[in-house]
Amino acid sequence: MPRITKQDKARNRQNILEAASRMFRSQGIDAVGIAELMKEAGLTHGGFYNHFASKNDLAVEVCGASYAASLGVLARTIEDGPDQDGSPLERVVAGYLSTTHRDTPDGGCPSASLATDAGRHSEAVQSAYAEGVEGYLTGFAAEFLREAEEKGHEIDPAEARHRAIRLFSEMVGALMLARAVRNVEPELSDEILQTGRDHALD
Template sequence: MPRITKEDKARNRQNILEAASRMFRSQGIDAVGIAELMKEAGLTHGGFYNHFASKNELAVEVCGASYAASLAVLAQAIEDGPDRAGSPLERVVADYLSTAHRDAPDGGCPSASMATDAGRHSETVQSAYAEGVEGYLTSFTAEFLREAEEKNHELDPAEARHRAIRLLSEMVGALMLARAVCHVEPELSDEILQTGRSHALN
């Protein structure tokens, strides 16, 4: 039997992470068995423990990696600055509360897709989730302060932080509600998204 190279091992580990990221977000951590996960990754069941000590360890990495990708998108939107579609935060809200994001629970921001799981799982999973939430809040706060300075408006950093918490809470809550009813009440789901897009930054 040929030996597995370091490159093969790294590729297999990445395949597991990517499969777990999709499955944990769309189905929930507890609903995904290791055998099912490894099949999705194109690997054998027994190979899991060559890469991760437990499903909890994998969940922590998935949460961290998912947030890293999501926050990178946010950072790019802020760096790009205003355009015809609006300010960076206006574009972020529009993308977050879009039907495309709603209809792809296996991707996108883990704030909504992993919220319930984070609260039910270990402190290490909760810590990874909290770190991601803090990343959003820090970016939102900085952007609120930057916008205020650009307009020569006074904005206390504590108030900017409060606005950031409210914005993230409204975005995540609206997306979770829209996903929860989209199959049985699609018009209500669309209405929730539309209302969220219209009022999140008011």
């Protein structure tokens, strides 16, 4: 039997991470069994422990990788600056509270999709989640400070952080509510998203 190469092993590990990222966010960490996960990744059940010591270790990596991707989008949006669709933060809010983001819980920001799971799991998972949240707050606060300076206003860094916490909390909460009622009250779900988009930056 041919030996697996380092490249094959790395690819298999990445397949597991990607499958877990989709499944954990759409179904919840506890709802996904290792056998089901490995099948989704196109691998055998027994191979899981060649890559991860436990499901908890996998959850930590999934949380970190998901936030890295999401924060990368945030950073690029801020770097692009204002455009015809508004300021960076206006575009972030519009994308976050869009029907597309609502309807794809297996992708996008893990803040809403993993919020309940993070609180129920190990401190390592919670730490990875908290680090991701902090990334959003830091990015938002810096942009509030930059916008104020650009307009000739002066705000205290503490006030910028308070605004960042409020904004992110409203975004995540609105998305969670919109997803929770989407199937039974689609008009309410749309209304929640629309209200969030219209007033998050008031």
